Amino acid sequence: MPKFKEDISLSKFSHYKIGGPARFFFEAKSEKDVQWAVKEAKKRRLPVFILGGGTNLLIGDNGFDGLVLRPAIQDITVKGSTVMVGAGVLMADLLKRTAARSLAGLEWAGGLPGTVGGAIRGNAGCFGGEVKDTVASVRSFDVKKMKVVTRTAKQCAFAYRHSIFKKKNGAEIVLSVTFALAKGNKKEITKVIQERIRYRKAHHPLEHPNIGSIFKNVPLHAVCRKGSVRYEKALRDLGLALKGSQFSVKTDPFPVISAGKLISESGLRGVSAGGAMISPKHPNFIVNVLDAGSVDVARLITLAKSEVRRKFRIPLEEEVQLL
Numbered sequence: 001m002p003k004f005k006e007d008i009s010l011s012k013f014s015h016y017k018i019g020g021p022a023r024f025f026f027e028a029k030s031e032k033d034v035q036w037a038v039k040e041a042k043k044r045r046l047p048v049f050i051l052g053g054g055t056n057l058l059i060g061d062n063g064f065d066g067l068v069l070r071p072a073i074q075d076i077t078v079k080g081s082t083v084m085v086g087a088g089v090l091m092a093d094l095l096k097r098t099a100a101r102s103l104a105g106l107e108w109a110g111g112l113p114g115t116v117g118g119a120i121r122g123n124a125g126c127f128g129g130e131v132k133d134t135v136a137s138v139r140s141f142d143v144k145k146m147k148v149v150t151r152t153a154k155q156c157a158f159a160y161r162h163s164i165f166k167k168k169n170g171a172e173i174v175l176s177v178t179f180a181l182a183k184g185n186k187k188e189i190t191k192v193i194q195e196r197i198r199y200r201k202a203h204h205p206l207e208h209p210n211i212g213s214i215f216k217n218v219p220l221h222a223v224c225r226k227g228s229v230r231y232e233k234a235l236r237d238l239g240l241a242l243k244g245s246q247f248s249v250k251t252d253p254f255p256v257i258s259a260g261k262l263i264s265e266s267g268l269r270g271v272s273a274g275g276a277m278i279s280p281k282h283p284n285f286i287v288n289v290l291d292a293g294s295v296d297v298a299r300l301i302t303l304a305k306s307e308v309r310r311k312f313r314i315p316l317e318e319e320v321q322l323l
Ligand SMILES: Cc1cc2nc3c(=O)[nH]c(=O)nc-3n(C[C@H](O)[C@H](O)[C@H](O)COP(=O)(O)OP(=O)(O)OC[C@H]3O[C@@H](n4cnc5c(N)ncnc54)[C@H](O)[C@@H]3O)c2cc1C
Pocket: 015, 049, 050, 051, 052, 053, 054, 055, 056, 057, 071, 087, 112, 113, 114, 115, 116, 117, 118, 119, 120, 121, 122, 123, 124, 125, 126, 165, 172, 173, 174, 175, 204, 206, 210, 211, 212, 213, 321
């Protein structure tokens, strides 16, 4: 008979090494386990939070007074160029398996931390690619209706760092994903993955615990009207002048200006609160340099938002999730 663990520190499941205890904790190794845990939590009237790799989460110092449920389903089945993968598989492990089988389509995710379930929920993306690009279908568990649902990629309503699962805000748990990949060249695939990993090591402050980019990049159309002379010029020059500063416009996967550059131009590189610091290396990262608490990180998030708004009149929106 499965059993919930009690009073489990969440900081060891957090890429940030930040977070208080979960009152109850359960690692579900199968779809059946997920269903059992949800049923049990309902019986005990416990709120449920779904935890993946903890790489995009700021967990509060007070922890969670309910059940933290970790879908740790680890199956990977390859049939030709179709890959069925459990939500708990790390993206890094998936990439190893698909590269070994010469399957192309996920190379953009080289160095992307976290699980397949987390990547689906937030439609993770980088280097012009997004997880949605190769999804054929997603199986999930509907917590309200207590039933398994299968959706096509279109029905998942993927958008920029968004999906139907994010919209449902915990009411649906990703169980497994089917990717439709393409036959490719093993050497080429491995080369691109390694390049992405090298780029991340060179540009991201991986020497300190972190949760990746704190804010979404800012869509160009939020700064100037899409189709306007200024918008078109920004695209043509791949640059944009804002209050005396020059911002490069990049594709992510549509034209954006970098949140990191906005924070940097607001003079916040290296600013710290308690044990947390806005990374001087990549200012869209807030790093845990010295036993930071969630309160320290929250203070820097508030500061970055208010300074960027004050200087550029641009509202920054968090990419990370808060618990
Ligand atoms: C160094 C670094 C670099 C990063 N670079 C990128 C990048 O380039 N692009 C990018 O998009 N992200 C990036 N991230 C953020 C993060 O890695 C991704 O968002 C990742 O997909 C999150 O997956 P996770 O399993 O860690 O999710 P978690 O952090 O555990 O959870 C994130 C959210 O997803 C939900 N969730 C998790 N699993 C499931 C599930 N099975 N079903 C339903 N909901 C679920 C959680 O409830 C939570 O709300 C980076 C993070 C780090 C630390």
